[in-house]
Amino acid sequence: MSYTIGRLAKLTGLPVKTIRFYSDAGVLPERERTPSGYRLYGDEDRARLELIRTLREIGVDLATIRSLGDRRLRSVLDLHLKAVETQLKSLQRTRAVLRATLARDGDPAEEDLRRLHALGRLGAAEMAILLDEFVDEVGGDIEARHEWLTHMRDCMLPELPEEPTTAQLDAWLELAELLADEDYRDSLRRQSGDFWTEERDYGAWHEINIQVMREALTASQAGIEPGSPESEQVLDRILALMGQSREEALRAFDEHDPRAARLWELVSIIQDTPWPSEPTLAYGWIEATLRRASSTSRVSSTSRVSSTRGTAP
Structure with a gap:
């Protein structure tokens, strides 16, 4: 069945000028005209017009509606x-x-x-x-x-x-x-450049990192204090996993940008999750143990030097 634009307006309750606007905008494609030039619409156009009105009511723009010819609703x-x-x-x-x-x-x-x-x-x-x-x-x-x-x-x-x-x-x-x-x-680029350019495999490093954190967290949760004899044994296992000497590991902590920790703290605040996180606790324990060990080593070295100076002629 064919409808004039006036008849379609009565059937849908939309003003004639609105239907004409939709036709001119290309969201209601023109199908045929009478010999006198008047637009004719069919049941398919009536259904499409109802869809257009619904989409416009929920805020879909005309460009998106126009693309419906090439896309699924x-x-x-x-x-x-x-x-x-x-x-x-x-x-x-x-x-x-x-x-x-x-x-x-x-x-x-x-x-x-x-x-x-x-x-x-x-x-x-x-x-x-x-x-x-x-x-x-x-x-x-x-x-x-x-x-x-x-x-x-x-x-x-x-x-x-x-x-x-x-x-x-x-x-x-x-x-x-x-x-x-x-x-x-x-x-971050400067600090991590050397570490990642050593043809390091991400997957292997990730597994090592998990083991390192597990060792440190287990020690921390067991109440093993940094600087204790037990912590030294744990530290040696961790450094063996990391493939680093104590000096290399300590230097990495010294060069570490504190803004990295702040980034994860901000994420924790937004997510409303506990802080410090497990990785932060794990590496905090490792750093504390390294610094205690380094401090003890310096004191011991200074004592030996002082003792030698005291007995020198």
Whole structure:
């Protein structure tokens, strides 16, 4: 059955000018005209017009609707759902900031306005892009390092809760600033360059790292104090796994950028998970044991020198 544009308007309840606009915009493709030039529509057009109205009511743009000729409706709705969820999360972040700001007495401070502005332009999508840039730039052309950072990427990209606290929002912003910090990126490249250029296999190193953390955590949880004879035995096993001398391991800790630990602390705040994390506890125990052993060695060496000087002629 064919309908004139006026008849179609009565059947659908849409104004004639709206139907004409949809036809001109290409979302309701023209099928035929009368000899006098009037547009004619069929039942298929009527059904499509109902679909267009529904999609427009939920916010789908005309360009997306126009593409329905080449795409399944399900895929369009799936994309739209993701867009709506992103918008909702952005609104939830804004609501959390506004609530925290209005909970205080007096007018908002400059810091409140800065937080509100920054969060308005830094959603999950923007953070993901920033992290991708971080991984690519720090990973550089060293394949194993790039693989390591790629595996760490998902852990470094926490998701803000639906009702974030002010502390979580501030941690989110600080994390973004840290990931974008060129000095921090350069520091990581310099510190890790030698380690990853030794044709190191990421998978093998990952397994070794798990064993190292297990040794250190077991010792820490057993109450083995850094500097005790028992800790020395554990340290020797750990260094054997790492293939490092005490001097090399201590130098690595000395050169370690503390901002790396801060990054994981920020992730923990956003995720509301316990801090310090197990890796932080494990390597904290190793560092403390190394420093106690180094300090004891220096004291012993100084004592020997003093004793020798005391008996010299």
